[in-house]
Amino acid sequence: MNHVINGLLAGLVATVVLSVLMVIKDMMGLMPDLNVIGMLAAQMGSGPTMGWLAHIMIGVVGYGLAYSLLFRRLPLGGHGVRGILLGVVGWLVMMLALMPMMGGGLFGSGMPSGMMVPIATLILHVIFGAVLGGVYGRLGHAEV
Incomplete structure (x- = not known):
């Protein structure tokens, strides 16, 4: 059970880092059309608060739990490489399924x-x- 809690904690830290980078991107005015929080909120028919909550749930529960349950089965080196592999799989899902669903x-x-x-x-x-x-x-x- 400890590995699941650690996965959730790791997902939380990674989500905070990603969120900060997303906010910096927005503050710099880079790619204003790429607003994942807005896209998530629009899909749910809600406002930005729900978009942020969905983003946090995906990062903490989705990725954190997935990593804690799958990391031993992932090929390649250590945790950093395995985390990157899971991130790339998530990116492919986003590009092939979620982005088209959200109109992108x-x-x-x-x-x-x-x-x-x-x-x-x-x-x-x-x-x-x-x-x-x-x-x-x-x-x-x-x-x-």
């Missing part, structure tokens, strides 16, 4: 920012995954 098209092809959407979101997912795996490993789980 495959790989964000329907968005004005064009190729910057998949590149920026991939970078963010890689950072998220590295933090997720790294924190999980530091919480007492030896490299496998």
